[in-house]
Amino acid sequence: MLIRTGRDGFQHPQSSEITPRAVYEDRRNLLKWMATGAAGAALATWAQREALAQQVQRPGKLAQLAVVRSTVPGAVTMEKVTEYKDASTYNNFYEFGTDKSDPAKNAHTLKTNPWTVEVDGLVKKPAKYALEDLMKMGAQEERIYRLRCVEGWSMVVPWVGFSLSKLVEKVEPLGNAKYVEFLTLADKATMPFVGSRVLDWPYAEGLRMDEAMHPLTLLTFGMYGEVLPNQNGAPVRLVVPWKYGFKSAKSIVKIRFTEQMPKTAWNKAAANEYGFYSNVNPEVDHPRWSQATERRIGEDGLFAKKRKTLMFNGYEAQVGQMYAGLDLKKNF
Numbered sequence: 001m002l003i004r005t006g007r008d009g010f011q012h013p014q015s016s017e018i019t020p021r022a023v024y025e026d027r028r029n030l031l032k033w034m035a036t037g038a039a040g041a042a043l044a045t046w047a048q049r050e051a052l053a054q055q056v057q058r059p060g061k062l063a064q065l066a067v068v069r070s071t072v073p074g075a076v077t078m079e080k081v082t083e084y085k086d087a088s089t090y091n092n093f094y095e096f097g098t099d100k101s102d103p104a105k106n107a108h109t110l111k112t113n114p115w116t117v118e119v120d121g122l123v124k125k126p127a128k129y130a131l132e133d134l135m136k137m138g139a140q141e142e143r144i145y146r147l148r149c150v151e152g153w154s155m156v157v158p159w160v161g162f163s164l165s166k167l168v169e170k171v172e173p174l175g176n177a178k179y180v181e182f183l184t185l186a187d188k189a190t191m192p193f194v195g196s197r198v199l200d201w202p203y204a205e206g207l208r209m210d211e212a213m214h215p216l217t218l219l220t221f222g223m224y225g226e227v228l229p230n231q232n233g234a235p236v237r238l239v240v241p242w243k244y245g246f247k248s249a250k251s252i253v254k255i256r257f258t259e260q261m262p263k264t265a266w267n268k269a270a271a272n273e274y275g276f277y278s279n280v281n282p283e284v285d286h287p288r289w290s291q292a293t294e295r296r297i298g299e300d301g302l303f304a305k306k307r308k309t310l311m312f313n314g315y316e317a318q319v320g321q322m323y324a325g326l327d328l329k330k331n332f
């Protein structure tokens with residue numbers, strides 16, 4: 001069930017509305033608490049969260065991950081989860097082709113084992129992590145995030161991973177580290193479009209240090225309770241829910257801490273269309289189309305009325321203060 005606030009809007013839970021864990025873990029406490037009459041809206045929110053968890057299908061195609069529910073504020077939206085079949089067949093992963101169906105068709109050639117992520121640049125403790133070790137750095141949390149592509153479509157996906165901040169803290173950035181750069185695999189042998197000139201390979205993205213440290217920035221290893229399918233960026237990707245989809249780099253092999261703002265693949269391809277920040281902003285049009293609305297994959301047909309895009313993709317309460325004073329029309 002969804003709490004609708006309007007034709008296009010949904011209500012998102014704030015941390016204060018989420019029932020304290022100790023209360024719902026103990027049935028007797030819960031009954032006592034309800035008897036005091038204090039339950040009200042918080043209980044309704046809790047029940048909906050649980051209903052939502054039930055709604056996540058476990059496709060059972062790939063290796064299962066042991067997941068825990070996330071307690072990070074804003075990490076679980078109340079919206080209907082996109083079906084696995086849609087989230088895994090409508091993709092952008094240009095290394096495997098530019099058509100939405102290409103990654104699902106072609107990404108089976110990607111070899112994800114063994115996999116190493118190298119972390120270097122302005123850090124006290126540079127390291128090369130084998131994927132298995134990286135995955136053990138934190139509990140695998142299930143987070144239900146909206147992801148909105150700059151092209152005007154969106155989906156709601158139960159991602160699995162932990163805050164990137166866990167890794168950042170481990171490598172101890174130096175005082176002059178201001179940005180984090182993400183470089184992804186560019187292997188001509190297994191990625192058919194890496195030879196093409198659509199983009200400058202490897203695919204590169206970047207975040208400001210505070211964005212990288214924000215608890216919602218997810219180092220992602222899975223979705224729908226399983227390891228990522230190749231087309232969604234296996235074995236490790238980023239998901240930055242308040243930014244356009246292209247900031248969420250797939251199949252990451254290198255993370256580098258820098259003093260200068262890193263160059264990003266889409267900015268190099270079209271600087272006037274894709275800036276560094278790329279925060280979802282319905283008020284700043286893409287030079288070739290409006291960003292005010294979006295279509296939900298698997299739900300909104302081509303002729304359905306589009307839904308309104310929310311500021312920061314609905315995560316304004318959690319991330320808005322990071323951009324106070326920044327002109328978002330200039331820093332798009």
Ligand SMILES: Nc1nc2c(c(=O)[nH]1)N[C@H]1C(S)=C(S)[C@@H](COP(=O)(O)O)O[C@H]1N2
Nearest residue numbers: 091092093094149184203245246248249250
């Ligand atoms: N390496 C790599 N990462 C990438 C891309 C890409 O082409 N290559 N496309 C981006 C874009 S434009 C989007 S919208 C999201 C799509 O993620 P999804 O297929 O899991 O929905 O991945 C992003 N990460």
Ligand SMILES: [Mo]
Nearest residue numbers: 149150245246
């Ligand atoms: Mo995108």
